[in-house]
Every structure is written in structure tokens, then in C-alpha cells.
Amino acid sequence: MEHITHWISGQPWTGPTDRTGPVHDPAVGRVTARVDLADPDVVDHAVRTAVEAAAEWRRSSLSQRTRVLFAFRELLAAHAQEVAAAITAEHGKVLSDALGEVTRGLEVVEFACGIPHQLKGGYSEGVSTGVDVHSVRQPLGVVAVISPFNFPAMVPLWFVPVAIAAGNAVVLKPSEKDPSASMVMARLWQQAGLPDGVLTVLHGDRVTVDALLTHPAVRAVSFVGSTPVARHVYETATAHGKRVQALGGAKNHMLVLPDADLDLAADAAVNAGFGSAGERCMAISAVVAVDPVGDALVQRIADRIGRLRTGDGRRGCDMGPLVTAEHRDRVVGLVGAGVDGGADLVVDGRLVEPDGDAGGFWLGPTLFDRVTTDMSIYREExxxxxxxxxxxxxxxxxxxxxxxxPYGNGTAIFTNDGGAARRFEYEVEVGMVGINVPVPVPMAYYSFGGWKQSLFGDTHAHGAEGVHFFTRGKVVTTRWLDPSHGGVDLGFPTHT
Structure with a gap:
């Protein structure tokens, strides 16, 4: 059985480990590896190592950093299939979806390659007699990234490249359910020339997370996960003086107006509802049909579900298993609660016959109609x-x-009426909006994040907001009473 351990100082951890956890292959339902879970003393050692690395890395030039970023981008693109295979083996999503996750993460790496432009400050000459003012943005030091199980590559790539490009050292705590993708990427960072200690990967559970949230040398925390845990992360870390961006849960709606193309809307509902087995914070979980399109839309969605193939993600299926047996059982329980609550069960995913091992954590696509807002299947994520x-x-x-x-993460409207779409864009109280786009995940040079209980803290991920999160501003006022310079150098000036 494989043993997965931490990545500290540019190599696998060789110190003592008192606790481990299981890593499953969800498509077969068996434990395939054991992963070490970091106790507070291991966290302290890792963070102190990162502090030393951060002191050196912040002094590196922007040209040096971007060379590492460009090299990592090329290595990640070349090893995308390897990362995707690790995701499918431990999370269960189909290979094409896993590869798409890596591709979206690559977009953030490409954005981070432009960090010299993002860190440019302002300059004002002659604000007073002989006085100039300029601004700079500088790294924070050691930052922690705590990522969820549903995107073991993409979510770390939302944060880590931007933080490293800005001059920080990063301690990444991936989900203990699917840790291998982070280990593959850590080795790629090293091959790209990143100095040892600038990226640390710590595996663990809540004990590990709380040790990071309270460690005095950790300056900032980026988190993605459920709303209750996001609230805990935000409250604990801010109480210890840290900067926090904690992206929480979601209940994403898709509003379908009577003039919409119903075939397009049905395709979108199926793609956004069942991709990655619905284990996406941007998944559409509630379709809001405006009369009189409900019957026709439900029939179209049901027809498309009937053509989906659920099974092992390595077999070319459309949808894979859920990540653990416990999570599958929880979702099955909510399906039962929906039936008991009076919703019409149009397609029962509990009856699915998967193309996969009988021990896999299976639940097929499930469709309810005539759901009301008081039902648990609507209220709960x-x-x-x-x-x-x-x-x-x-x-x-x-x-x-x-x-x-109470959530405000993502939403979509399907309509051919430009006026209605523009009104929805203005009036809806949600952070990310799609117009005839069911999963409106922003491009890397914009920022990702929701409103209300979908975000704790006021800074979104990647884009300009991400750069600002991982840096702090400084304004310098200068007066030179007798400016002079000297020396002769006919060489071509370089930026090194």
C-alpha cells in the first residue's frame, strides 16, 4: 500500500508520524494508500522552514520569479495527464473532467507569469517642492492555503502561483481524501527551479488546520470549503491577527425564462448539475422554471439524464462516483428526505447500474420536480x-x-431577452453571474468569489484581488536635497 507523506524543504518528510488516514479509490471502494496527518509539532517545523525560505525568496528579482513561473507552466502542461490520473484515482471524477480542472488551473499560472505588471506601483513627481511619492507592494511572508477535496489541482492553483509570484512562501494543506495531485505539483515546482522551502505540502485533518490557523508565523490564510468550516477558519484565523479569504458553500440557481431555448437550457442544467457528480461549488443544484416552461424543461432534462453513463472515470463514462462512502450515504439520505418531503422524484439515482466495481461509492444523477423552498433538499447544500x-x-x-x-456564490439566467438579462445582472445578489452560461467561473485575470455566506473576508481568489491579498502596500515619500550620480558604465542595462 502506498505511503503518502509531507513535502518539506524540497523533499518527502522523513521524521516521525503518529497519525495516518486512508485514501480511497472511490470507483472500487478500497483503500489504496495511507497519508500522514501532521500534528502541531510537524506544522511548527514546516512553518519555521518556510519562514527561512520566505526571507530569501522575497529578495529574488521579479525576473527570477517569472522564470520559475514560466518553467512551472510548461512542466504542468506536459504532465497534465499525470495530474489528472491522480485526481481520478482518488477523487473519482472522470478523466476528461480532471484534465479540464488542470487546464483551468494552468490559466492562473499563466496569469501569475505576468506578476511584474501586477506589482507595478504608482509614482507622483513633485508633490511638494523637491518631494516625490511612490508606492510599492511587498509580500506578506508565509501564507497558508487550505484546499478542498473536490478540486485537488485547480483550487491550489488558484492561490499558490499568485502567492509565490508575489514573493511569499506557501504552506499548502490539501484534502487528506485526495492528496496525490498536490505531491505531483510540488515536484514540478522543484523541477521548475523553485527554491526548497518556498512551497511546503502538509497533509492533515482539523488538527493540522487549527495548528496553521493559530501559528504566529503564518500571515494569511486562503481556504475553500463548506460554509461552517469557512466560518470557523475565518473566525479563528482573524482572531489570531491573520488576513483571511475563506470561500464557503453555495446553492446555485439557474433561472429559466419562458423565451429561453429549452434544449440549450436542459443541456446546461445537466452539464452544470451532474459534472463531477455535483461535487462542485459552482454546480447548479436548483433550476427555477418560470411558467409555463416547467413541464417541457423537466422532460428534456430527464431525457438527457437517461443517456448518461455512470461508472469508473477511467472507462470513458460521463459521471463518476462520489468521493467517500460516508458522503454518498449522506446524499442518499437527502434524496430520501426529498421524497418524504413531497417532492416529485423524476429520476432516482439510487437505482443506477454503474459501469464499475460494485464496491464503488455510486449514486446516479437524480432529478426532483416541484421542489419548494421549505424542503431540506433545497435548504441544504x-x-x-x-x-x-x-x-x-x-x-x-x-x-x-x-x-x-443565504448563499451568493454563482447563478445563471437563460433567456433570449437582452433587457431581462441586463436587469438580472444588475438586480441579483450573487458574486458570479452567467447569462446563458451555467457555470460562470471567471477567467484567471478576473477574480473568483461569492457574496453572503459564500465568502468570509472581502477578497476574492486570483486576478487583481488575489495579488492584493498576497501583498501589502507601502507608500514612500522622498526628498533629495542635493541629487547627484556618478560613474561610467557603457554596458546595456538589464533587469536582474
Whole structure:
């Protein structure tokens, strides 16, 4: 059985480990590896090592940093299939979806390659007699990134390249459920020329997380996960004086107006609802159908579900298993609660016959109709392949339903009416909006994040907000009473 340990000082950890956890292959339901879980003393050792590395890395020139970023980009692109295979083996999502995750992460690496432009400050000459003012942005030091199980490559890539490009050292705590993708990427960073200690990978559980949140040398924390855990991370880390961006849960709605192309809307609902077995923070879990399109839309969605193939992600299936047996059982319980609550179960994923091992953590695509806002399948973030259709009479009623949600992560509207789309864009209280786009994940040079209980802290991921999160501003006021310079050098000036 494989043994997965931490990555500290540019090599696998060789020190003592008191605790380990299981890593499953969800498509067969068996433990395939054991992963070390870091106790506070290991966390302290790793952070202190990162502090030393950060002191050197911040002094490196922007040209040196970008050379490492460009090299990592090329290595990650060349090894994308290897990273995707590790994701499928431990998370269960199909290979094409895993490869898409790596591709979206690569976009952030490419954005980080432009860090010299992002870190440019301002300059004002002659603000007073003989006085000039300029601004700079400098790294924080050691930052922690705590990523979830559902995107073991993409979410670390939202944060790590930007933080490293800005001159910080990063301690990455991936999910203990699927840790191998982070280990592959750590080796690629080393091959790209990143100095040892600038990136640390610590595996662990809540004990590990709390040790990072309270460690005095950790300056900032980036987190993605469920809303209760995001709240805990935010409250604990800020109480210890840290800067925090904690992206929480979601209940994403898709509003379908009567003039929408229903075939396009049905395709979108299936793609956004069941991709990665619904284990996406940007998954559409609630379709809001405005009368009179409900019946026709539900029928189209059901027809498409009937053509999906659930099974082992390495066999060319459309949808894979859920990540653990416990999570599968929780989602199955919510399906039962939906039936008990009076929703119409149109497609029952509990009856699926998967193309995979009988021991896999299976639940097929599930469709409910005539769901109401008081039902548990609507109120709770299911995080599984369960799509609920709610019926409303008007656009205004649908908008009010979306805005009443305690979450504000992502939403979409499907319509051919430009005026309605523009009004929705303005009125909806959600951080990321799609117009005829069901999964509106922003490009890397924009920033990712929601509103309300989908975000704790006021800074979103990657893009300009990500650069600002991992740096702090400084303004310098200068007066030179007798400016002079000297020396002769006919060589071509370089930026090194």
C-alpha cells in the first residue's frame, strides 16, 4: 500500500508520524494508500522552514520569479495527464473532467507569469517642492492555503502561483481524501527551479488546520470549503491577527425564462448539475422554471439524464462516483428526505447500474420536480448529483427566490431577452453571474468569489484581488536635497 507523506524543504518528510488516514479509490471502494496527518509539532517545523525560505525568496528579482513561473507552466502542461490520473484515482471524477480542472488551473499560472505588471506601483513627481511619492507592494511572508477535496489541482492553483509570484512562501494543506495531485505539483515546482522551502505540502485533518490557523508565523490564510468550516477558519484565523479569504458553500440557481431555448437550457442544467457528480461549488443544484416552461424543461432534462453513463472515470463514462462512502450515504439520505418531503422524484439515482466495481461509492444523477423552498433538499447544500426544479410564475418571483438564499456564490439566467438579462445582472445578489452560461467561473485575470455566506473576508481568489491579498502596500515619500550620480558604465542595462 502506498505511503503518502509531507513535502518539506524540497523533499518527502522523513521524521516521525503518529497519525495516518486512508485514501480511497472511490470507483472500487478500497483503500489504496495511507497519508500522514501532521500534528502541531510537524506544522511548527514546516512553518519555521518556510519562514527561512520566505526571507530569501522575497529578495529574488521579479525576473527570477517569472522564470520559475514560466518553467512551472510548461512542466504542468506536459504532465497534465499525470495530474489528472491522480485526481481520478482518488477523487473519482472522470478523466476528461480532471484534465479540464488542470487546464483551468494552468490559466492562473499563466496569469501569475505576468506578476511584474501586477506589482507595478504608482509614482507622483513633485508633490511638494523637491518631494516625490511612490508606492510599492511587498509580500506578506508565509501564507497558508487550505484546499478542498473536490478540486485537488485547480483550487491550489488558484492561490499558490499568485502567492509565490508575489514573493511569499506557501504552506499548502490539501484534502487528506485526495492528496496525490498536490505531491505531483510540488515536484514540478522543484523541477521548475523553485527554491526548497518556498512551497511546503502538509497533509492533515482539523488538527493540522487549527495548528496553521493559530501559528504566529503564518500571515494569511486562503481556504475553500463548506460554509461552517469557512466560518470557523475565518473566525479563528482573524482572531489570531491573520488576513483571511475563506470561500464557503453555495446553492446555485439557474433561472429559466419562458423565451429561453429549452434544449440549450436542459443541456446546461445537466452539464452544470451532474459534472463531477455535483461535487462542485459552482454546480447548479436548483433550476427555477418560470411558467409555463416547467413541464417541457423537466422532460428534456430527464431525457438527457437517461443517456448518461455512470461508472469508473477511467472507462470513458460521463459521471463518476462520489468521493467517500460516508458522503454518498449522506446524499442518499437527502434524496430520501426529498421524497418524504413531497417532492416529485423524476429520476432516482439510487437505482443506477454503474459501469464499475460494485464496491464503488455510486449514486446516479437524480432529478426532483416541484421542489419548494421549505424542503431540506433545497435548504441544504447537497454537494452531489441531485438537481431540483422549482416552479415560479414570474421573473420577479424567481429573482426574489434567488436573492432570498443565504448563499451568493454563482447563478445563471437563460433567456433570449437582452433587457431581462441586463436587469438580472444588475438586480441579483450573487458574486458570479452567467447569462446563458451555467457555470460562470471567471477567467484567471478576473477574480473568483461569492457574496453572503459564500465568502468570509472581502477578497476574492486570483486576478487583481488575489495579488492584493498576497501583498501589502507601502507608500514612500522622498526628498533629495542635493541629487547627484556618478560613474561610467557603457554596458546595456538589464533587469536582474
Amino acid at each position: 447537497i454537494f452531489g448529483p441531485v438537481l431540483s426544479v422549482l416552479r415560479v410564475a414570474t421573473y420577479d418571483e424567481g429573482l426574489a427566490l434567488v436573492n432570498a438564499s
